[in-house]
Amino acid sequence: MAVIDSAGATGIDTVQYLAKDLARALAFYRDVIGLSAAKETKLEHGSEFELSDGNAFGIFKLPEGMWYPCGGAVFAVPDIDRAEKRLREAGVRFYSGVMESPVCRIAWCEDPEGNNFAIHQRK
Numbered sequence: 001m002a003v004i005d006s007a008g009a010t011g012i013d014t015v016q017y018l019a020k021d022l023a024r025a026l027a028f029y030r031d032v033i034g035l036s037a038a039k040e041t042k043l044e045h046g047s048e049f050e051l052s053d054g055n056a057f058g059i060f061k062l063p064e065g066m067w068y069p070c071g072g073a074v075f076a077v078p079d080i081d082r083a084e085k086r087l088r089e090a091g092v093r094f095y096s097g098v099m100e101s102p103v104c105r106i107a108w109c110e111d112p113e114g115n116n117f118a119i120h121q122r123k
Contacts, residue, residue, distance in 0.1 A: 008077065008083070009075035009076060009077055009119070010075075010076045010077065010078060011075070011076045012073050012074065012075060012076065013056065013074045013075070013076045013104075013120045013122065014048060014055070014056035014057060014058055014074045014120070015055075015056070015057050015058070015071075015072065015073060015074065016048075016057070016058040016059070016060060016071065016072075016074055016118070017058070017059055017060075017071035018059075018060055018061065018062060018071065019046075019059050019060070019061050020061070021061075022045075022046060022059065022060075022061040025059045026047060026059055029049075029057070029059060035049060035051075035057065041103065043060070043101055043102065043103070044101075045060050045061050045062065045063070046058060046059050046060030046061055047059060047060075048103075058074075071116060072115060072116045072117045072118070073117050073118070074106065074117070074118040074119075074120045075117060075118065075119055075120060076120055076121070076122070077119045077120065077121055078121070079121070080098055080105045080106075080107065080119055080120070080121035081098065083119045084097075084098055084107055084119065087109060087119070092109050092110070092111075093109065093110040094107055094108070094109050094110075095108040095109065095110070095116075096108055102123075103122065103123055104120055104121060104122050104123055105120070105121045105123070106118050106119070106120045106121075107119050
């Protein structure tokens with residue numbers, strides 16, 4: 001039985017990274033990497049780019065004084081509260097509780113090897 005059973009991942013919604021200097025990071029991905037978005041969603045603490053192939057990539061800055069290593073797959077789950085509960089019961093380390101934005105709810109976690117990932121529910 002999967003750890004998060006019926007609240008399990010149904011796909012990857014996006015790949016996201018954190019930045020200490022958001023303007024520098026956004027400039028890097030736009031100007032150096034050449035990232036162009038079919039749609040850019042500007043949020044309070046960053047931007048998410050929906051690419052022409054349907055994938056998404058985001059760069060975000062945490063509130064002042066809050067930092068943790070981050071960047072990786074953001075797994076879609078149908079019920080983030082249930083998924084968080086089941087993952088915590090399984091001993092998964094969380095960097096935060098479920099955070100809310102105008103477009104989603106997300107929580108960053110760590111796998112047994114120290115890799116970061118998130119569970120994510122779109123609104």
